[in-house]
Amino acid sequence: MTTVPHTPNTPHAPNTPNAPHAPNAPHTPGATAARAAEGPAEPRPRFRDLLAAEWLKLWSLRSTPWAYAVTVLTVVGFNAGTAYDTYRYWTSYDDRGRADFVRDGIALAEAFTANAAMLLVLAAGALGAAAVAGEYGSGLMRTTFTAVPARGSVMAAKAAVVTAVTTAVGTLTAVVSYAVTQAILSRRGVGLPFDHPGATRLLVASALLMPVAALTGMALGTLLHHLGTTIVLTVVTLVLLPAVFSSDRYWSALVDHTLPYEAWLRLTQPATFTTAHPWSTGGAWTVYAAWALAACVVTVVGARHRDP
Template sequence: MNATAPVRPLGAPAGPARFRHLLRSEWTKLWSLRSTPYVLGAGGLVVTGICVNAARSNADRLDRGPRPGPGPSRGTGSAPEAAPFAFDALGTAFVDPAWQLLMVLAACLGAAALSGEYATGLARTTFAAVPDRRSVVAAKAVVVTAVLLAFGTCVALTSFAATQALLREHGGLSPADPGAVRAVVASALLAPVCGLVGLAAGALVRHAAGAAVTVIGVLLLLPALFRGDTYRWVRETGRLLPLDAWGTLVHDPALPVAEKYPATVAEAWTVLGAWGVAGLVVAVAAVRHRDV
């Protein structure tokens, strides 16, 4: 009698992918890219370094004190003293060029989370395994938001602590000072908001370079067109952009506002949150209504 191999019963078919499975998959995809930890690590160091360098420069200038003028003043016979060097201690922790760089890094990371799948063809496999594209995009958004929120929080706290420590003898602030916590929270939220904007750009453009150019144009170049105070509608249009909203939230409330048409803090929070929600909605709509 011929011996036969034992027959193993077939297991039950796997059920539909649950949302936690999608989260785990998207987390693996994001961190499987070698560039992710390097971009976040190097970007955080550069952003913090720019702000620390600005704080150290301000501290050095304040240590030297006011310098006398080039010659005697008329009618007094004595050298006039230069006006004291004025600076914004809170603004030193959140220097515009540094945080504009953070915006670009966060947006490009969000764009790569989706455009990379289209570039490699992995999107076809993903959507074949999970036909519900909205769930896939939602999982990507949750992972990108969580990673960038942690990244933005670390950079904001480190920048604030390091710069104010350097300025402790020249009016450095503490978390208890007015506007300090608001500025840190706004700067921490700026990264995930820009990440969601980048996710929307990746869904619309579906090309890494094109998505990067799109986010740079929307987040950095477009606000430059709406900075004039000549026409009110121009300035109020600029207030609807995330860069201007963030600038309002990191402004020291103890300093006067030099703008003709300033925005309120409530308006700035609304704009910042609206851009995050809009980025998610656009990404879901673009992936749902456009084929791979």
């Protein structure tokens, strides 16, 4: 008789109502593949990355260096031409005319003339307008905001880059103009050194006029989105309004004293200059700061509320 071997009984799991649940099941292959396809989350761009991107975008156009170079050469040429006219016709002045030239500080005024300042305002306003309105017109702004939805940060970086570039170019223009004009006038013995009283204020006011005008163009470009319309309105705001309002009447003088070009005139005019409604150099510096700050706010905030 064959004996069947006895196998031990398999232990049963305890049948208790409070048994712990089994651990979560591993992810299915489909979910794992979907997560792998998404890839790691991209880091949020830092502000310095936006600055670098705007810097590259500004200089990616070949016309940008030429535009700034032509602006510098033209403004310096205007100032140098005025100084050369004085040098050329100096011998035709009588003794009183020569004395008035020195006493009234005309040599300092010829270091950066009103016509050159007006030309600088036009060029800077157009460059600032093109930096924003040109990008809107080409459709590149839509791509930029798609890549970086933080519109305020993008526009703040753009404003910072344009401010830095125009300040540097404006400083170069003012310094070169002063050096060239005074070198020409020195051949008649009436040139002024850089440490002459009032020279520093003229240099700073002329250098900062360019970023103020460029930021104004940027702000208008943010609101209008159309390059041609923006340039026209920039010219009206920065150039035509100073011609419309004058300092002869009180209310007209109040408006006149709030414009950047008139602020530049106040900062660069000689001490002997008088007007019916005088105002301080501190007020002129305040106009500079107010226009720059307001333009930055409009550029940053305006982009958030309008689709490109």
